[in-house]
Amino acid sequence: MIAITGATGHLGLATIQALTAKIAPSEIVAVVRDPQKAADTLPQGVVVRQGDYNDPASLLAAFQGVETVLLISTSELEYEARMREHKNVIDAARQAGVRHLVYTSVVNPSAESAFGASPGHFATEEYLRASGLTYTILRNTLYLDIIPMLVGEGTLPSGQLYASAGDGKVSYALRAEIGEALANVLAGQGHENQVYDIAPGPAYSFQDIANGLSEVTGQPVAYVPVSGEDIAAGMRQHQVPEPFINLLLGMNQAIKDGEFDAASPAFEQLLGRKPTGLKTYLAGVYGK
Template sequence: MILITGASGNYGKATIDFLLKKGFTAQSISALVRDEEKVEDLKAKGINVRIGDYDNYEGLVEAFKGVEKLLLVSSSDIEKREKQQENVVNAAKVAGVKHILYTSFERKNDTETSPIYSIAKSHIKTEELIKESGLTYTIFRNNLYLDLLPMFFGEDVLTTGIFLPAGNSKSAYVLRNDMCEATANVLTSKGHDNKVYSLSNTESVSLQEIAHELSEIVGKDINYVSPPQDIYVETLTKAGVPAQYIGMFAGIAEAIKQEEFSAETTDLEDLLGRKPTTGKAFLKEVYASK
């Protein structure tokens, strides 16, 4: 039995879909959710739905009974994530889970000097807990999603251009669906015990290069401006963007600038058996008709 946590979210649902496409029966897959009403589509496919909350340790122990492989899709609650994921790891051990897989994230700096340490620290701690648990593990260090670029750019990017203080450094942005497909491949094959995979693209690109590619796709010049951090924060504040989002965007932009997400690895390509989706292909799909 394979159990996918966070199954009402994009990553969990997509991974389940890839498992089904690979021929896994719905009866051999369980989905952990907090709200059963959010996964009527999974229930219709015959997926076993189990109710559980990362905050409820006892409930997790019950939900994990009979599970051989457990995919821990990281919690979206940054403030509570470390404790929540500690609950998952401990519950998995008590429930007799044999193999835990975890969606962590790509980075180079594990210290408090990292511009995204507030986001990183819970991932780092969870990786440590998993390795110390005695459970067989596989850790996926997922790079920045291509899917997030439109959010970073804003709705008016084709008019105003790209405005982000990320410098000219390159990142190995990757499509979420490619990571989900690779995750499903690992869940359904052998040879991944106690491995850490970097799920990064085989190409790294700068935002200047992305702006150039976007210009070609839409047929007009799209500028990229990398302002100083204080100017960026001031501009977004005046535009009414909530402070928590400004802090997150600014931190990620600085991490890009410091090359936290650059990568030279073929892990994702090897797990997929093909080249990952390129940034240009993603941009064309999103912006070609606009």
């Protein structure tokens, strides 16, 4: 049995959908906070078990009879809480007799990163390596799917794209295709104690995104580099919650620092084909 945590989230669901093409749904355990939400979204035949990262007993029960666990990193933002949740999943997996754990990390994880999630990924990787479980770590880059959030709603009407990432570049990847790559790892062999950079390259700057938007919409879009303080002030005017402002500013700073400017063949190899690129994504979302 293969257990997928975060199964009612975007990446968990994409992974399960890809996995059902490879193994019987009855071999897949979807570990979910809310079984009702699972009933509405998950493919027929998948085994649903309740499990909360904050409730070790629920995780221990959910992992019974499971050989491999996919730990999808929590959506919690605060470092201590993230670490507690990830440790609970790894500890429960070990106690339940799980053999192998696959973890969704971030590209270039670092204790010093300005990107709020990165220190937790760094520390979780260390904890996993010391756990005694065999592991596979997919160090995911930013999703193409978050570009609309990075770009913001005002960009197309105003023709101006504001960001505080300077000339920093990101090697984006489509979330559904990361799910496919995860499914291939979970159903495949030879991935023990491997670390894969899921960052296919080429990497793109906000100027590149502005150029792409201009091309696919036929409307000129200019990139306007601004400071983090200016972005924060604008978001506060729109009552954006402070944790989200911090997340976005930290992400932009990490982009500026070059943390997402990576290129590895691993993603294409795991997918078995060329990943979707920036232009195709922008045309699909913003094209006329």
